[in-house]
Structures are given as C-alpha cells and as structure tokens.
Amino acid sequence: MSGFDRTRYFDNAATTPLDPRVKEAMEPWMDEGFGNANSIHAWGRLARQAVEKAREQVAELLGAADPSQVLFTSGATESNNWVLCGAVLDCAKVSPFEHVSVRDTVEAWCKDPYLGHEGWTVTPRKTKLASVMAVCNETGAVLAHPMCGGKNHSDATQALGKVPWQVGELDFASFSSHKLYGPKGVGGLYLRDPDSIKPFLRGGGQEIGLRGGTLNVAGIVGFGAAAALAQEQMAEDRAHAQVLRQAVLDENPDAKCNDAPDQSPFVLSLTFPGLTGESLVVEADANGFAISSGPACSSGKTKPSPVLMAAGLTEDEARATVRISFGRTNTLDAARQLGETLRLSAQSLALLG
Numbered sequence: 001m002s003g004f005d006r007t008r009y010f011d012n013a014a015t016t017p018l019d020p021r022v023k024e025a026m027e028p029w030m031d032e033g034f035g036n037a038n039s040i041h042a043w044g045r046l047a048r049q050a051v052e053k054a055r056e057q058v059a060e061l062l063g064a065a066d067p068s069q070v071l072f073t074s075g076a077t078e079s080n081n082w083v084l085c086g087a088v089l090d091c092a093k094v095s096p097f098e099h100v101s102v103r104d105t106v107e108a109w110c111k112d113p114y115l116g117h118e119g120w121t122v123t124p125r126k127t128k129l130a131s132v133m134a135v136c137n138e139t140g141a142v143l144a145h146p147m148c149g150g151k152n153h154s155d156a157t158q159a160l161g162k163v164p165w166q167v168g169e170l171d172f173a174s175f176s177s178h179k180l181y182g183p184k185g186v187g188g189l190y191l192r193d194p195d196s197i198k199p200f201l202r203g204g205g206q207e208i209g210l211r212g213g214t215l216n217v218a219g220i221v222g223f224g225a226a227a228a229l230a231q232e233q234m235a236e237d238r239a240h241a242q243v244l245r246q247a248v249l250d251e252n253p254d255a256k257c258n259d260a261p262d263q264s265p266f267v268l269s270l271t272f273p274g275l276t277g278e279s280l281v282v283e284a285d286a287n288g289f290a291i292s293s294g295p296a297c298s299s300g301k302t303k304p305s306p307v308l309m310a311a312g313l314t315e316d317e318a319r320a321t322v323r324i325s326f327g328r329t330n331t332l333d334a335a336r337q338l339g340e341t342l343r344l345s346a347q348s349l350a351l352l353g
C-alpha cells in the first residue's frame with residue numbers, strides 16, 4: 001500500500017483515512033489499555049473513563065443536551081436499522097434520497113412505508129416517524145428536515161463534523177466515525193429519549209441496556225478524538241473542500257454539475273452526458289485517482305441510482321454521473337490534475353463512442 005498517494009484519494013464520502021492524531025489517541029487502548037469497560041477493577045475503570053470522555057466529545061459535536069443520549073454502535077448502517085426496526089412498527093415517511101440502509105429497512109419492517117417527496121407538509125396518513133438524511137451521500141445536497149408530528153430521525157453520516165449540523169429537535173440521529181477521519185466499525189445513535197426505542201442487541205446490558213456486547217474501546221476513543229478534531233477544524237476543512245471542488249469544476253465546464261441550492265462542499269456530483277460514470281472511474285483509477293460512480297455499498301449494481309433519479313436526473317444522466325468527494329489529504333494540485341484527467345478522459349471516451 002506504500003505507493004498509494006493520499007492526495008489523489010477523492011472518495012472521502014465512501015470513507016476517510018484515519019487522521020494520524022486519531023491513530024495516536026487510539027494506540028494505548030490497543031495495548032495496555034485493554035480492559036473491558038464494564039469491569040469494575042482498575043483496568044475496566046480506566047477503559048470506562050476513556051469511553052465516557054469519547055461520549056462527551058461526540059455529544060458536543062452533535063449538540064446533544066447530555067452525553068448519555070449518545071450510544072455507540074458499529075456505524076450508521078446499524079443505527080439506521082435500529083431506529084427503523086426498533087422505533088417504528090407502522091407508518092414511516094422516508095425521503096427518496098436516503099441511504100439504502102434506511103430505504104431497505106423501512107420497506108422490510110414498516111407496515112406502511114412511504115418513500116417520496118410529496119405530502120411532506122400535508123400528511124395524508126398518520127406518520128409515526130419521518131426520516132430525512134442531513135446531507136445526501138450521492139449529491140452532497142443539504143436537506144431540510146420537515147418535522148412530522150411523530151418521531152423524527154436523521155441520518156447525519158455525511159453531515160457530522162463537516163457541515164454545521166446539530167441534533168436540534170430530532171428524536172434520533174445516526175452517524176459513522178470513518179466519515180470524519182475516525183476508525184471504521186464504530187458509529188453512534190443519538191437518542192433524545194432512551195425510552196423511545198427497544199434494545200437492539202440483548203446481552204450484557206451495555207449502553208444503558210439497549211445494545212449488549214463488549215465495547216470497542218479503541219474504536220470509541222478514536223471516534224471521540226475524531227469528533228473533537230472535526231469540531232476544531234470544521235471551518236478550515238470546509239474552506240479547503242470549496243477550493244478543491246472549484247478547481248475540478250474549472251477544468252470541466254462541459255460537465256453538468258448536480259449541485260443543490262444548499263450544498264455540502266465535500267461532494268461534487270458531475271454528469272458527463274453520453275458516457276458512463278464507471279468508464280470515467282476506471283480512467284481516473286488508471287491515473288492513480290480514486291473517485292466513484294455511486295456509493296461504495298452499491299458498487300457492482302447495474303441499475304441507475306434511484307437517489308440521483310429522485311434528484312431529477314434522467315436514467316441516462318444517472319448512469320453518466322461520477323461522485324468526487326474531498327477531504328483533508330487532497331491538495332489543490334491533485335484536484336487540478338484530477339479535473340484535467342476527467343476532461344481529457346471524457347474527450348477520448350467520447351471519440352471512442
């Protein structure tokens with residue numbers, strides 16, 4: 001892996017590299033700090049302290065009133081599944097832009113699921129839960145959450161630590177550590193009221209009895225450290241992403257930019273009419289760049305993205321779209337080179353027909 005150049009990694013919406021400062025914070029907890037955070041002896045107490053500090057760091061970034069409202073999970077997929085099977089049994093409204101872990105779960109568990117835009121304000125049926133993601137992982141659109149009279153959930157995976165987003169009046173929010181330079185396999189669920197959800201994993205009573213299983217102390221500590229760093233440097237990260245996306249755009253005046261009126265600077269969705277997104281991903285890869293033609297969890301699927309189509313793209317446009325997602329390790333020079341690579345590749349692929 002040593003030959004990989006992180007400045008050319010433009011798939012930060014799929015995952016971010018571990019920040020070296022986060023790695024440093026995690027290291028003791030993979031070594032002498034191996035205690036079980038539920039044990040009452042000194043090793044356990046030390047691990048418990050580290051977990052609770054991380055809970056405070058994440059709660060602060062979320063704007064949660066109390067750290068006890070944050071439960072650690074394995075990531076946003078788990079948190080989304082938990083809310084949508086643990087908190088709702090009948091009618092839920094889900095925006096058409098949701099991640100597949102929301103869309104599929106609501107369809108599997110809900111007696112009366114509703115995926116669509118219409119009727120957000122006029123509620124045709126009694127909505128028990130509305131789920132609207134904070135930032136769309138495919139387009140970077142920042143979505144407003146029309147609060148329903150029941151419970152409100154937001155998948156904040158692409159928003160937390162990136163755009164100024166906080167839980168506000170929400171009842172539930174989901175997020176993952178590896179989208180903000182923390183480790184993979186750890187994330188969280190914000191619960192305004194712990195009594196509003198059923199236990200997800202039964203076992204040793206961890207996480208106030210709602211999610212059993214020995215805590216991933218090193219991962220949780222890493223998530224806490226990543227949250228604290230994101231809080232400190234959010235403005236800097238955003239300004240950096242803005243400059244990089246402009247550089248890619250400047251090189252590609254003929255591509256259609258799928259920006260929303262309110263847009264996260266970290267994601268750039270570009271459509272190259274007449275081409276396929278995959279062919280551009282392959283060309284970029286051959287030049288040492290990582291970009292994507294859709295979310296990593298949907299790669300290999302042949303259908304055009306339902307999210308892009310809900311955002312107003314035609315089927316052909318959805319197939320001709322790439323996602324470029326910016327992060328801390330990218331440089332302006334690499335962004336310009338990526339922009340040029342995309343422009344030249346699009347020209348030569350168009351000639352090949």
Ligand code: PMP
Pocket residue numbers: 013014074075076077078099101133135136137155157158176178187295296297
């Ligand atoms: N929601 C959104 C908006 C995402 O972008 C992702 C990751 N692609 C997830 C949920 C799932 O996150 P994880 O794979 O960490 O569980």
